[in-house]
Amino acid sequence: MPQLDLNNLQPPFSQDHRGLTDVEFETLKTKALEARNLSYSPYSNFKVGCSILLPDNTFIKGANVENASYGACICAERTTITHAVMLGHRSFKALAVSTELESIASPCGICRQVIREFADEKLTLPIFMFNKDGSKFVKMTLDDLLPLSFGPEQLQ
Secondary structure (H helix, E strand, O other), X not given: OOOOOOOOOOOOOEOOOOOOOHHHHHHHHHHHHXXXXXXXXXXXXXXXXXXXEOOOOOXXXXXXXXXXXXXXXXXXXXXXXXXXXXXXXXXXXXXEEXXXXXXXXXXXXXXXXXXXXXXXOOOOOEEEXXXXXXXXXXXXXHHHHOOXXXXXXXXX
């Protein structure tokens, strides 16, 4: 993602947390930042944490897991979604991702497609991207991150 001027954002970029309470937002952020400590990233040293807020107001977190065979690496968003699905969850209220960068980083293309599988029908799932200490963030919807996306409804 190109560097954003976080002081002068234009749509579709946003810095609000409408749709979440202050407590939900702060908890989602904190858990995404904490999740980086779960990262197994001995090759890149690029720690990524993710947190998902579920409709029942519980949270699930995950982190990236690297492998000596680079193709076997899995991003934080996918570990978190996989964990949620294995626990029986199929819908999400919000998703947050954090790295150790000064600026924010967005989910990769594969992660965007995996998020798409479990997003709401209108693709309005808010995705929060935080910098290393959570002092800066950007919110976008899945539709903003993955326009004209392919999803489960195309296979019905």
